[in-house]
Amino acid sequence: MGIWFTEKQTENFGITMKVKQTLHTEQTDFQKLDMIETEEWGNMLLLDDMVMTSVKDEFVYHEMVAHVPLFTHPQPEHILVVGGGDGGVIREVLKHPSVKKATLVDIDGKVIEYSKKFLPEIAGKLDDPRVDVCVDDGFMHIAKSENEYDVIMVDSTEPVGPAVNLFTKGFYAGIAKALKDDGIFVAQSDNPWFKADLIRSVQKDVKEIFPITRLYTANIPTYPSGLWAFTIGSKKYDPLEVPAERFHEIDSKYYTKELHKAAFVLPKFVQDLVK
Amino acid sequence: MGIWFTEKQTENFGITMKVKQTLHTEQTDFQKLDMIETEEWGNMLLLDDMVMTSVKDEFVYHEMVAHVPLFTHPQPEHILVVGGGDGGVIREVLKHPSVKKATLVDIDGKVIEYSKKFLPEIAGKLDDPRVDVCVDDGFMHIAKSENEYDVIMVDSTEPVGPAVNLFTKGFYAGIAKALKDDGIFVAQSDNPWFKADLIRSVQKDVKEIFPITRLYTANIPTYPSGLWAFTIGSKKYDPLEVPAERFHEIDSKYYTKELHKAAFVLPKFVQDLVK
Numbered sequence A, B: 001m002g003i004w005f006t007e008k009q010t011e012n013f014g015i016t017m018k019v020k021q022t023l024h025t026e027q028t029d030f031q032k033l034d035m036i037e038t039e040e041w042g043n044m045l046l047l048d049d050m051v052m053t054s055v056k057d058e059f060v061y062h063e064m065v066a067h068v069p070l071f072t073h074p075q076p077e078h079i080l081v082v083g084g085g086d087g088g089v090i091r092e093v094l095k096h097p098s099v100k101k102a103t104l105v106d107i108d109g110k111v112i113e114y115s116k117k118f119l120p121e122i123a124g125k126l127d128d129p130r131v132d133v134c135v136d137d138g139f140m141h142i143a144k145s146e147n148e149y150d151v152i153m154v155d156s157t158e159p160v161g162p163a164v165n166l167f168t169k170g171f172y173a174g175i176a177k178a179l180k181d182d183g184i185f186v187a188q189s190d191n192p193w194f195k196a197d198l199i200r201s202v203q204k205d206v207k208e209i210f211p212i213t214r215l216y217t218a219n220i221p222t223y224p225s226g227l228w229a230f231t232i233g234s235k236k237y238d239p240l241e242v243p244a245e246r247f248h249e250i251d252s253k254y255y256t257k258e259l260h261k262a263a264f265v266l267p268k269f270v271q272d273l274v275k
Helices: A058-072 A088-093 A109-118 A138-143 A161-167 A169-178 A196-207 A257-262 B058-072 B088-093 B109-118 B138-143 B161-167 B169-178 B196-207 B257-262
Strands: A004-010 A013-027 A032-038 A042-047 A050-054 A078-083 A101-106 A131-135 A149-155 A179-188 A212-219 A227-234 B004-010 B013-027 B032-038 B042-047 B050-054 B078-083 B101-106 B131-135 B149-155 B179-188 B212-219 B227-234
Touching (some): A013 A109, A032 A109, A042 A109, A058 A212, A058 A257, A078 A161, A088 A101, A088 A149, A101 A109, A101 A138, A138 A161, A138 A169, A161 A169, A169 A227, A196 A212, A196 A227, A212 B212, A257 B257, B013 B109, B032 B109, B042 B109, B058 B088, B058 B149, B058 B179, B058 B212, B058 B227, B058 B257, B078 B088, B088 B101, B088 B149, B101 B109, B101 B138, B138 B161, B138 B169, B149 B169, B161 B169, B196 B212, B196 B227
Parallel strands (some): A078 A101, A078 A149, B078 B101, B078 B149, B101 B131
Antiparallel strands (some): A004 A013, A179 A227, B004 B013, B212 B227
């Protein structure tokens, strides 16, 4: 059999995959970090034994976090990514010509360092001149920002460990303050099969702060249940009412302008969570 | 840790789940059959060590196989289900009041027998008076049918073992003959992440026989990659052009009339498979 990595996605269910080699492993100041080479998914980043991203399927998550809000906003220029130290969201953000500056704030510099080393396809754009990389607490960075960003993307780990503050109503209120008057934010929101309560409570909190709140999903095979949810909070622009002329050509493997809309059409049991 | 069942979905990747107990296990004339009780998914049917259906997530597959073609057809009366011995598709078919007769042809009577015993939520409608259950070879049943069915649903196992004939162009030609002049068929078509070649070749074969060929997907967490594909071949009615008045209320947990359309909007890498 050889070496296999197994992630318990719930107490009683998980995914398991063959490991070619472990490239790096350490306990950082914030979390356990492993970089492994897998047979099925290529190089893969694990944090606290959970799959964060893999070379083979990373495009889904990174495209869907970035392009849905960026095509919703008519002129996204200043972007903040909270978390996302692997650089995948930044890479997608830079595909939008309107973007002048993209700030990445990840609490764990080691994630950035080892992503650059072992995931160059993903992290390769972190050195772009439009990118400002800060190793800092995203919650604190948000708290001291005001009227600054067009789009904020929360590319966090799960609400255990260092990301626990990023799933609170106080954080969403801070995001609203950090955004300009017509700003949009998106946050990864785990999955509807095992984390229905989380999705429900995030939706409730965001709805109390943002006039437009939406949920959309994408298929990510290395994430629990294969169905991943994203919450959007927007002050002015509705992701469901993007004028056709706003969509420009984009190099993508998952996102299309048709899928932009279809991703918001939820299975009935998911729709019921956000009512 | 206790007892865990692991399905290798590829050589190097799989899912693993905790087993409360094994309810039944036998080598039938056609395949290895296991009925297990799992902590996460409830009772579950395995054939040749592959997950077929589970009480917790079965609704996705069964609703999406049944309702997409049945709402596409204006008056579906005679239905054939090939495979599907667990009875889940039949249960969904019977929710359509136009249906007069639904024939189930499964090659393995043991699947039917043990589904009735251990999956009553799924198999409970197999005794409905509108249902005709035949233990027979689906390929042969199709070969001797002509101009008989409004909708045919192929709810088969993977193209290894007893279902290998059900993925051939000869089978699709037989289906076309067995359908009425305005008939529709749907077949489960595995997943785009690991079986791209299969999806491509099924699409090619079906396109040569049916004027309208479409692919749609649904999220099934216990199936490989969580993204499952379904192929439709139709002689007359396009599942993308269903008049609004054709949708009637239906008791569902996944399918909605909005999702009916959105399910055909494919991620770009899947769209590229069916071009």
